[in-house]
Amino acid sequence: MSDKREDYISWDEYFMGVAMLSGMRSKDPNTQVGACIVSPDHKILSMGYNGFPSGCSDDEFPWAREGEPLDNKYFYTTHSELNAILNYRGGSLEGSTLYVSLFPCNECAKAIIQSGIRYIIYDEDKYKNTPGVIASKRMLDAAGVKYRKYEHTNREIKMIL
Numbered sequence: 001m002s003d004k005r006e007d008y009i010s011w012d013e014y015f016m017g018v019a020m021l022s023g024m025r026s027k028d029p030n031t032q033v034g035a036c037i038v039s040p041d042h043k044i045l046s047m048g049y050n051g052f053p054s055g056c057s058d059d060e061f062p063w064a065r066e067g068e069p070l071d072n073k074y075f076y077t078t079h080s081e082l083n084a085i086l087n088y089r090g091g092s093l094e095g096s097t098l099y100v101s102l103f104p105c106n107e108c109a110k111a112i113i114q115s116g117i118r119y120i121i122y123d124e125d126k127y128k129n130t131p132g133v134i135a136s137k138r139m140l141d142a143a144g145v146k147y148r149k150y151e152h153t154n155r156e157i158k159m160i161l
């Protein structure tokens with residue numbers, strides 16, 4: 001009988017890796033966010049990244065952070081978590097886990113709660129002091145959605161594409 005490999009990646013490394021890879025598709029020049037939704041039995045249900053809705057050209061809509069509301073990205077971007085929820089073509093997301101590279105904002109928190117996602121594993125929390133993220137945590141806490149920070153393992157994953 002042969003011994004199995006022992007240095008295989010963990011579930012957390014695997015799914016956060018998929019979320020981060022998904023974020024690499026984002027055209028946002030400042031913050032790329034990736035999300036991966038996983039079933040209780042470790043099946044990937046959906047993925048998403050932040051970007052403009054279908055039909056809204058990445059070359060025509062603005063990527064600026066500043067300027068008039070109609071001339072910057074904030075009115076137009078669909079967040080990675082919402083894209084992952086909307087991309088799901090199956091039945092229910094009840095009981096699922098969301099891996100996401102940035103802590104979800106208040107708008108995403110609403111969609112997460114309403115879709116039945118029960119756990120969030122996030123990487124960065126760089127907007128933790130903003131009202132949006134404070135409101136997000138308040139809603140997630142009230143709704144019983146659990147969240148924890150991803151623990152980096154320092155494993156290097158190299159891909160030659």
Ligand SMILES: O=c1ccn([C@H]2C[C@H](O)[C@@H](COP(=O)(O)O)O2)c(=O)[nH]1
Pocket residue numbers: 028030031032033049050051065073077078079080081102103104105106108
């Ligand atoms: O819950 C969230 C919050 C933000 N995003 C996206 C939306 C934008 O494309 C960027 C944030 O841009 P900044 O320049 O850092 O303000 O992140 C998301 O996908 N999910």
Ligand SMILES: [Zn+2]
Pocket residue numbers: 079080081104105106107108109
């Ligand atoms: Zn959001």
